[in-house]
Amino acid sequence: MARRSSATLNRILQAIPVLIGVVVISFILTRALPGDPAVQFAGAAATPESIEEVRRSLGLDKPLPEQFLIYVGDLVQGDLGQSVSTGRPVATELASRLPASLELTLSALILSCLIAVPLGVLAATRPGTWIDQLCRILVTAGVSLPTFFTGIVLIYVFYYLLGIAPSPLGRLDFIYLDPPRITGFFLIDAAIAGDLETWFGALKQLVLPATTLALFTLAPIARMTRAAMLSALAADYVRTARAAGLGPGMVLYGYAFRNALLPVVTTLGMVFSFVLGANVLVEKVFAWPGIGSYAVEALVVSDYAAVQGFVLAMALLFVILNLLIDLSYSLIDPRFGTSSK
Amino acid sequence: MSDTTLPPTVAERKTGSGALAHTIYVLRENPVTALSFAMFAFFIGSAVLGPALVPYDPLQTNAANALQAPSWSHWFGTDNLGRDVFSRVIVATRLDLIISVSAVALSFVIGSVLGAVAGYRGGWLDVVLNRFLDTIMAFPLFVLAMGIVAALGNSISNIILATAIINIPFYARLVRAEVNIRREAGFTLAAKLAGNSDTRVLAFHIFPNALPPMMVQVSLNLGWAILNAAGLSFIGLGVRPPTPEWGIMVAEGANFIVSGEWWLALFPGLWLMLAVFTFNLMGDGLRDIVDPRRRT
Numbered sequence: 001m002a003r004r005s006s007a008t009l010n011r012i013l014q015a016i017p018v019l020i021g022v023v024v025i026s027f028i029l030t031r032a033l034p035g036d037p038a039v040q041f042a043g044a045a046a047t048p049e050s051i052e053e054v055r056r057s058l059g060l061d062k063p064l065p066e067q068f069l070i071y072v073g074d075l076v077q078g079d080l081g082q083s084v085s086t087g088r089p090v091a092t093e094l095a096s097r098l099p100a101s102l103e104l105t106l107s108a109l110i111l112s113c114l115i116a117v118p119l120g121v122l123a124a125t126r127p128g129t130w131i132d133q134l135c136r137i138l139v140t141a142g143v144s145l146p147t148f149f150t151g152i153v154l155i156y157v158f159y160y161l162l163g164i165a166p167s168p169l170g171r172l173d174f175i176y177l178d179p180p181r182i183t184g185f186f187l188i189d190a191a192i193a194g195d196l197e198t199w200f201g202a203l204k205q206l207v208l209p210a211t212t213l214a215l216f217t218l219a220p221i222a223r224m225t226r227a228a229m230l231s232a233l234a235a236d237y238v239r240t241a242r243a244a245g246l247g248p249g250m251v252l253y254g255y256a257f258r259n260a261l262l263p264v265v266t267t268l269g270m271v272f273s274f275v276l277g278a279n280v281l282v283e284k285v286f287a288w289p290g291i292g293s294y295a296v297e298a299l300v301v302s303d304y305a306a307v308q309g310f311v312l313a314m315a316l317l318f319v320i321l322n323l324l325i326d327l328s329y330s331l332i333d334p335r336f337g338t339s340s341k
Numbered sequence: 342m343s344d345t346t347l348p349p350t351v352a353e354r355k356t357g358s359g360a361l362a363h364t365i366y367v368l369r370e371n372p373v374t375a376l377s378f379a380m381f382a383f384f385i386g387s388a389v390l391g392p393a394l395v396p397y398d399p400l401q402t403n404a405a406n407a408l409q410a411p412s413w414s415h416w417f418g419t420d421n422l423g424r425d426v427f428s429r430v431i432v433a434t435r436l437d438l439i440i441s442v443s444a445v446a447l448s449f450v451i452g453s454v455l456g457a458v459a460g461y462r463g464g465w466l467d468v469v470l471n472r473f474l475d476t477i478m479a480f481p482l483f484v485l486a487m488g489i490v491a492a493l494g495n496s497i498s499n500i501i502l503a504t505a506i507i508n509i510p511f512y513a514r515l516v517r518a519e520v521n522i523r524r525e526a527g528f529t530l531a532a533k534l535a536g537n538s539d540t541r542v543l544a545f546h547i548f549p550n551a552l553p554p555m556m557v558q559v560s561l562n563l564g565w566a567i568l569n570a571a572g573l574s575f576i577g578l579g580v581r582p583p584t585p586e587w588g589i590m591v592a593e594g595a596n597f598i599v600s601g602e603w604w605l606a607l608f609p610g611l612w613l614m615l616a617v618f619t620f621n622l623m624g625d626g627l628r629d630i631v632d633p634r635r636r637t
Contacts, residue, residue, distance in 0.1 A: 021476030029492045140625075144618040146568055148575050149591055149610035156598050156607075167599070277483025281572055285595065296576045299491060311488035315480045322479075 008330055015323050022319060026312040027071050030304075031064070041304050042084070080309035085301045090309035094291050098313075099184025100171055101290030105279050107187075107206060108213030109271075116218045117264070120225025121257065124233060135222055142219025147278040151212040151285035158208060166204050168286045176201045209286040216278050217271050224267040228260035235259070261332055265325060272321045276314055364630050374626030380619040387434040397425035399432040399585045408597070411604050418604035421597065422583075426604060429585035430612050436586050437616065440501055441566035445559055447505035452512025453548070453555075459513070460520030461543050470517070474510040482507040483572060490578045500579035504566050515558055519551035557628045564620030571613050587613040 038055035039046065046054070055061055058081075059070050074081075080090040123135035158165035166173055171186055176198045179189035187206070190199035232238065233256050241251045280292035287293065291310055298306035368375045392399075397415075403423030411418040417426035459470040477485070489503035520543070523529055532546045533539075571588030573579050580586040582593065587609040594606025 017472065018475060018479045021472065022479050025476055025480070026488070029488050140621060141618070144564065144614055144621055146571060146575075146588075146591075146610065146613050146617070148572065148588075148595075149606070149614060152591065152595050152598050152606050152610065156601075156603050160599060160601050160603075273478075273481045274483075276481035277572075280483065280487070281575060284576055295487065299487070300577055304491065307491040308488060311480070311484055311491075314484040318481050319479055 004330060008327060011326050012323065015319060018319055019316070022312070022315045023072065023075065024068075026308060026315065027068055029311065030308045031060070031067055031071070041081070075312075080312065081305035083298065083303055083306045085298065085303045085306070090306050093294060093306070094309060094313050096184075097289060097291045097294050100186075100288060101279060101283065101292060103171075103185045103187065104206065104209055104213065104282070104288060104290060105275055108210040109217060109275065111210055112214035112217040112221060115214070116221035117225050119218075120222045120264075121229050121252075121260075123222070123226045124229030125252065127230070135226055139219045139223045139226075142215060142222075145216060146281075147212060147216045148281040148285050150215055151209065151282055154208050154212055155285070165208050166201075168208060170287050170289055171205055172198070172202055173205065209282050209288055212282050212285070213275060213278060217275050220267055220271050220274070221264065224264050225260065228263040229256060232256040232260040258332070262329070265328060265332065269322050269325050272318060272325075276318055368626075373622055374630075377619050377622035377626055380615065381623055384434060384438065384616055384619065387431050388438045389435075391431040391434055395425075395428035395431050397428040399424065399429040400583055408602055408605075410602075417608040418602075420593070420605050424583075426590075426608055429590060430587070430609050433585040433587050433590065433609065434612070434616075436497075436580070436584065437567055437570065437613070440497065440504070440570045441563050444501045444504035444566045444570070445508065445562050447501065448508035448512055448562075449555070449559060451505070452509045453516050453551075455509070456513035456516030457520050457543055457548055457551075460517035461524060461539070461547070463521070463524075467517070470513065474513055477507065477510050480507075483569060486569060486573060487576070487578065490573060495578055497579050500570055500573055503573070504569050507569070508562055508566065511558060511562065512555065515554060516548070516551050519554065520547050523547050523550060557624050560620055560624035560627050564617040564624070567613065567620070568617055587616075 038051050038058065038060050041058060042051045042054040059067055062070070078091050080094070082088070083090050083093060086093065119131070119135050119138070123132040126132060155165070155168050159168060172178060179186060179193050179195055179198050179202075182189050182192055186202035187199060190196075190202055235256075237259075238251060238256050241255045246254075279290070280295060282288065283290045283292035284296050291313065295307055295310035297303075298310070368378075401424065403419070406415075406419055406423040408421055409415055409419040409423075415425050415427065417430060420426055420429075455470055459467045480488075486500075486503040486507050489506060490499050493499040493502065524547070526547075529542060529547060532542045537546070570579070571586070571591070574586050574588035575592045577592070580589050582589060590609035591606045591613070594602075594604075594609065597605050
């Protein structure tokens with residue numbers, strides 16, 4: 001047990017150099033690139049005086065190492081600078097919009113895992129059947145679909161043609177009031193408030209964007225599940241388990257699936273990278289008020305601090321998610337921490 | 342890749358017709374791969390000849406003929422300014438392919454050099470490179486590309502650069518692994534003993550062994566690079582209207598989808614999808630040809 005917790009601690013410590021790297025790269029992106037950062041931070045409608053003022057207030061007249069220290073100091077205090085277009089601190093803005101993005105991303109991931117994992121298992125246990133073919137087609141088509149295009153097609157079919165989806169504008173139709181903010185997740189907040197009507201309203205808005213994202217992430221998860229299941233089913237321990245007379249259900253889920261889960265969980269790390277990027281596009285298509293559409297709006301008006309704050313926030317989120325994935329290994333894999341290097 | 346067999350170049354030299362026969366065999370066995378090669382030829386054809394062949398000027402507006410549904414005179418309909426969607430989709434092929442091919446070429450070259458040197462030299466250089474690649478991979482890649490374009494300035498060349506940077510880790514890691522396992526191989530030592538310089542051994546004796554898996558990576562990456570670049574232009578980075586480009590055409594067409602004018606967004610999106618699909622299928626097919634054991 002001690003070994004296990006020290007391995008966990010070790011993994012958490014490994015995240016630190018990555019975090020430092022992320023901060024250095026975002027510092028380079030904000031300060032050290034060719035071009036005058038003061039001009040970019042001051043925004044599109046800046047006068048020479050205001051540019052000078054920005055230069056002084058950001059400390060851009062100081063040498064680079066000192067600027068880096070100031071930058072890190074600000075970050076530690078949660079200061080990502082001021083947005084030029086809204087005049088509010090970028091960190092506050094991102095924090096207030098983050099739940100919307102997380103709600104969308106997580107429901108999409110849950111949805112795609114619910115479909116992709118069983119599909120991959122079925123395809124692996126029945127190779128050559130129509131389920132296997134379906135899996136293959138989905139996998140190849142899924143990685144070729146541009147998310148923004150899928151979203152638009154879904155809007156056309158379900159909103160315009162069939163009229164069963166609500167208009168693709170944000171998290172809640174204007175006839176409903178936002179549920180009292182507790183977690184920022186509308187589905188959870190509405191459930192806590194016991195407001196069934198709002199809950200359904202929020203769910204209806206969520207279905208299309210979440211499906212769009214889920215279609216995108218389906219392919220890598222299904223592909224990995226199928227491959228991992230195939231190699232697990234061919235392994236010696238499965239043959240032994242069968243020879244020992246265990247039932248097919250026990251062999252499949254108790255032995256093969258548990259082992260196949262490990263590479264699938266590893267793939268989730270890569271899937272997160274895709275999903276956080278695709279999230280930006282889906283949020284734009286569905287006018288979803290998350291941090292992605294905040295960044296897109298900021299890009300349009302050259303709101304530099306907001307974009308860079310967004311990039312850093314996404315990277316931090318991604319590092320944390322990867323850490324969580326690796327830590328969940330310790331729950332799935334009983335060997336975790338026992339194999340010393 | 343942990344293959345310890347003879348390097349493919351040697352194998353090919355011995356059985357020159359064998360490789361060709363194998364290629365023909367794979368193409369016959371797997372018609373999808375043949376189809377993907379045909380589609381690739383079609384896209385290349387559109388890129389090279391398209392602007393000369395399209396029936397209308399892709400930039401010419403005609404307010405009297407706006408938002409027409411697809412018909413015989415306008416196969417893909419016309420957009421809100423009366424421009425012919427078919428001509429725009431075909432003409433856009435060149436720009437989209439240029440962006441993705443140059444981005445992939447850039448990351449191929451930079452990734453190969455970094456990976457080859459790190460894999461050959463090892464030591465601190467290797468450690469530093471790995472840390473650097475880990476840091477790039479610590480960002481969600483599309484988001485990093487957004488950040489790079491925002492920092493460097495909003496232009497097509499910066500889109501190419503950003504797409505290249507986020508793809509470098511894939512190539513560098515692949516080459517590093519391939520070079521590393523052959524660093525001490527017999528043919529490497531023989532080449533050194535024969536008096537070749539380190540650079541020469543690395544460039545002409547070791548590196549060519551990494552090429553087959555690299556080709557597969559290139560093909561898969563091309564599709565990804567197109568998606569990435571189209572995504573960036575979809576959110577308003579890089580390509581500016583009225584330049585025809587698939588991502589921006591989908592973005593413009595999206596405004597009309599809720600009122601039922603589907604052809605504005607559908608056709609550029611479909612072309613984009615087909616292009617990515619082609620490159621992905623071709624990557625799978627190339628893998629079958631290059632390395633039959635890795636077939637899934």
